[in-house]
Amino acid sequence: MDIRQKILAAVFGITLLAFIIELVRRRKLRVEYSWLWICAGLAIVVVGLNYALLEWITKLIGAGWTSSTLFFFGIFFVVTLCLQFSVKISRLETEVKNLAQELSLREPKMPKGNL
């Protein structure tokens, strides 16, 4: 594996990790959302520095090329992330709905006149 590839992967992975941790530290990203990202960052660093590992995984899953392995896991990660978002959005939507209902229930407007 070309040394430039290794450097690129390592720099990208470490930068991503540092950025995620910084976001968590500044409380812009909640820990519960960060774990998927931290896993991805670690995977990039580990696989980027260890080509033998990537080849081993490729053989293990029966892929033809190492690049297929990377794409497979990359897409798998994105799909997992989207699913996590969908779950969170579903919950948020229910909460927003309940909140709006609660708001209107607390302030019923009474009819005018003496009907």
Add this chain to the structure above:
Amino acid sequence: MRNDTLILLPAFNEESNIGRVIALVHDALPNTTIVVIDDGSRDATVDRALEAGAIVLSLPYNLGYGVALQTGYKYALRAGFQYVVQLDADGQHNPACMPRLLEYVRDGKSDLCIGSRFLEGGTYAIPLARRAGMFVFRRLASLLLGQTITDPTSGFQAMNRRVLELYAHDSYPVDYPDVDVIVMLHRHGVRIAELPVTMFPSAGKSMHAGLRPLYYLFRMGLDIPLNLIRRGDG
């Protein structure tokens, strides 16, 4: 003496109809509390409803028909009402039919009484695609329920507190309440009945135009089986 009954009218931009509908409801069931759920209307719906003598619950933004209705169910439960009659605020449902639906539930003949447009040869124009979809799910619902339901999509209903509690629950599909709700109720042992009602022609705006019938088919095809396997319905 109707202190235990609440009338629910979900309304979105119905300033031209709401006053008349409330007056007709008053005529049909005098001295009954009427609650209009304003689903973020941008016109004078709220003022018209208040002038006509209704209590108004205003949602802060438009959340859809199902959410508006559920807000009303929650209100009814908290205020301790035993019975609820719901009808659309666009004037399509004839309030004169309300007492019959209500009495049916009140007499304990069923927990939910749906006002059907199709019983006794009602003539009601519905686009072909939607009618096909309705036919399929009507048959499916009838199969699952072991009884014929001719108009499961009707928004004209009378119910008791038992149904209210299920409707107010988070598992009520607020984004698309339809045949699946009936199936859900049936699973909880709710007794459902239908009575024929007369309908006034709708004042224009169709809820089921364009691609909606296709989406309807898709959603009900998904919702009904998913509802059957879903946990946490109580």
